[in-house]
Amino acid sequence: MVPAPHTQGDRPLVLLPEDVPVIEAVPLSERGIPATTYALLSRTATAHPERPALHLLGENGAPWREAPVWTYGELQARVHQAANAYAELGLAEGGVVALMLPNLGATYAALLGAQAAGIAAPVNPMLAEDHLVEILTLTGPDVLLAPGPDLSPELWAKARRIAARLPGLRALAAVGGPPGAEGGADFDAVAAAQPADRLRTGHRPGPGDLAAYFHTGGTTGVPKVAPHTHAMEVYMAWALGCSGVFLEGAVSLSGLPLFHVNAVHVTGLGPFLHGTAVVSLGPRGYRDKALMADFWRIIEHYKVTSFSGVPTVYSSLPPVPEDADLSSLRAGAVGAAPLPRATRTAFESSAKVPMLEGYGLTEATCATSTTPAFAPRPGSVGLRLPYQRVKAVTVDPDEVPTGDCPPGTPGVLAISGPSVFPGYLRPGPDGPAPDPAGKIFDGWLLTGDLGKVDEEGYLYLTGRAKDLIIRGGHNIDPRPVEESLLAHPDVREAAVVGAPDAHSGEVPVAYLVLAEGAHADEAELLAWAREHAPEPAATPRSVHVVESLPVTVVGKIFKPALVEDAVRRVVAAVLDAAGLADTVEVETREGRPHAVVRVSGDPGGLSAELDRFPFTHEIAGGRA
Numbered sequence: 001m002v003p004a005p006h007t008q009g010d011r012p013l014v015l016l017p018e019d020v021p022v023i024e025a026v027p028l029s030e031r032g033i034p035a036t037t038y039a040l041l042s043r044t045a046t047a048h049p050e051r052p053a054l055h056l057l058g059e060n061g062a063p064w065r066e067a068p069v070w071t072y073g074e075l076q077a078r079v080h081q082a083a084n085a086y087a088e089l090g091l092a093e094g095g096v097v098a099l100m101l102p103n104l105g106a107t108y109a110a111l112l113g114a115q116a117a118g119i120a121a122p123v124n125p126m127l128a129e130d131h132l133v134e135i136l137t138l139t140g141p142d143v144l145l146a147p148g149p150d151l152s153p154e155l156w157a158k159a160r161r162i163a164a165r166l167p168g169l170r171a172l173a174a175v176g177g178p179p180g181a182e183g184g185a186d187f188d189a190v191a192a193a194q195p196a197d198r199l200r201t202g203h204r205p206g207p208g209d210l211a212a213y214f215h216t217g218g219t220t221g222v223p224k225v226a227p228h229t230h231a232m233e234v235y236m237a238w239a240l241g242c243s244g245v246f247l248e249g250a251v252s253l254s255g256l257p258l259f260h261v262n263a264v265h266v267t268g269l270g271p272f273l274h275g276t277a278v279v280s281l282g283p284r285g286y287r288d289k290a291l292m293a294d295f296w297r298i299i300e301h302y303k304v305t306s307f308s309g310v311p312t313v314y315s316s317l318p319p320v321p322e323d324a325d326l327s328s329l330r331a332g333a334v335g336a337a338p339l340p341r342a343t344r345t346a347f348e349s350s351a352k353v354p355m356l357e358g359y360g361l362t363e364a365t366c367a368t369s370t371t372p373a374f375a376p377r378p379g380s381v382g383l384r385l386p387y388q389r390v391k392a393v394t395v396d397p398d399e400v401p402t403g404d405c406p407p408g409t410p411g412v413l414a415i416s417g418p419s420v421f422p423g424y425l426r427p428g429p430d431g432p433a434p435d436p437a438g439k440i441f442d443g444w445l446l447t448g449d450l451g452k453v454d455e456e457g458y459l460y461l462t463g464r465a466k467d468l469i470i471r472g473g474h475n476i477d478p479r480p481v482e483e484s485l486l487a488h489p490d491v492r493e494a495a496v497v498g499a500p501d502a503h504s505g506e507v508p509v510a511y512l513v514l515a516e517g518a519h520a521d522e523a524e525l526l527a528w529a530r531e532h533a534p535e536p537a538a539t540p541r542s543v544h545v546v547e548s549l550p551v552t553v554v555g556k557i558f559k560p561a562l563v564e565d566a567v568r569r570v571v572a573a574v575l576d577a578a579g580l581a582d583t584v585e586v587e588t589r590e591g592r593p594h595a596v597v598r599v600s601g602d603p604g605g606l607s608a609e610l611d612r613f614p615f616t617h618e619i620a621g622g623r624a
Helices: 019-024 037-047 072-088 105-117 129-139 153-163 187-192 230-241 261-274 289-293 295-302 311-315 341-351 478-486 522-532 559-577 606-610
Strands: 006-008 011-013 052-056 069-071 096-099 119-122 143-147 171-175 210-216 224-229 251-254 277-280 306-309 331-334 355-359 389-395 401-404 411-416 424-426 433-435 444-453 459-464 469-471 474-476 491-501 505-514 542-545 582-589 592-599 616-620
Touching (some): 011 019, 037 072, 037 105, 037 230, 052 105, 069 072, 072 187, 096 105, 105 261, 129 153, 143 153, 153 171, 210 230, 224 230, 230 261, 261 277, 261 306, 277 295, 289 295, 306 311, 311 331, 311 341, 341 355, 389 444, 469 491, 478 491, 478 505, 491 559, 522 542, 559 582, 559 592, 559 606, 592 606
Parallel strands (some): 052 277, 096 119, 096 143, 119 210, 143 171, 251 277, 251 306, 331 355
Antiparallel strands (some): 006 011, 052 069, 411 444, 424 433, 444 459, 469 474, 491 505, 582 592
């Protein structure tokens, strides 16, 4: 007889590893999951129309304690109006709506309305214009939404320039105020004139239809766009609930941007499926200094039970007030970037709740593993979610899988199951379409991340197969940064890698070889880098002029050696600040930097200081 898993009502929960196979004994098709994201919202709005869905901090100028509230009934009504407005603006049946918006209540409605009428394509409005044009040219939107001049004159002007470069675009519309003489439609006015009780469009997507396009990374040379189907997104909303994060009475705090899959699923579709409330930190999210100064008071006032962030968010939290009542808080979730040990320790000791790590990627909808509340494993990024499969594989030089690794043996992580996307969006003769080539092999998504999986399904990350830099959860491809540096007339070779940073996890740093006879100094080159970086986050923190770059036997730049050098420089700076003579040796262990530090004086609190950075270390020649 199959034992019963942990449950709340009819909701299965993964609190221990043995819960996963018990849940999977019931086919996913028998779980009664809604067919589409629109059906997901409609189910909850019909059952609980008066329940709070969104507390909208930072809107309408109201103090955060008096923020506007949308019920589930109101959210559904606004989704209806948004979807109907798209048809008024010329959206083709099943067409694409691009959203270049900050976090607003209107953004939630616009995104879900786009999925009800066609395909939503949220983009980071802060990306470089050329990069946004590349993404939007690939996805081919009929309608582009952007903040109007009353909300952001700069972004509205940027959207107008981008719209002029998209010949297939049918409408540019402003959210948050009329565009006036600036051109474009007033989306708020168009939506307000639409029926709120139903969808006018005859198009009704099914589970296998595309719901959204999400771009991956922050500054890739060629945009990578990951399509999501309705089935993928609804499954993810359901599977996230297995962690217990959306139990009755749950309140989720949302501070990550809605062009990111974490925000859309963890603080969007997940709570919406389970009928729980979301507290939105508004347009600037975790970057809103005024709201973040009151972070713990917001937790207290709204009885927040959980929030999700990258390590940078946790390292930026203010001290917990002595009289703050945080009894509602159950856990903090973290992922997307290397986690310094000191960041975890500081949060858990002050908030008195665990920090639970997870692992996921846009190509697998959002999450593949989460830490079960009753069974965390040191060093692990969690247990696989039900109905997903994860393994480590060996690959050949062309990055094609060649075999499975035994449990506990490191390799390249691969994922299969209902969360895996159909392939990157590629242009084609009949329009863009998903293409699995080079990424999905016999149903298995090759992630490019190095790690291992134990016999119970816990994941352990040991590095990244590629040299992507993750700055505070924001992915940065070093290639366009290197290209911008190579445009300097004195630069002959350039390599950009991620250096460890106590706040952001990683920051870009550049190593440059100058042309013969060139005399540009590092200050001049850093100024050039700032001026020509593809986006602000990609600007190198520092520039190092070197005689040559390390290369492999076939002549390719060997970036692990540069990462080791970056770690060595960081440790040397810490030692110098402490007034210690130093000898620092850095090596790579299981794909991650490890520093061996020998000091001639008393190291004092040196170990605690180095714990702030996302690399391992050991101290010799003194007390640790």
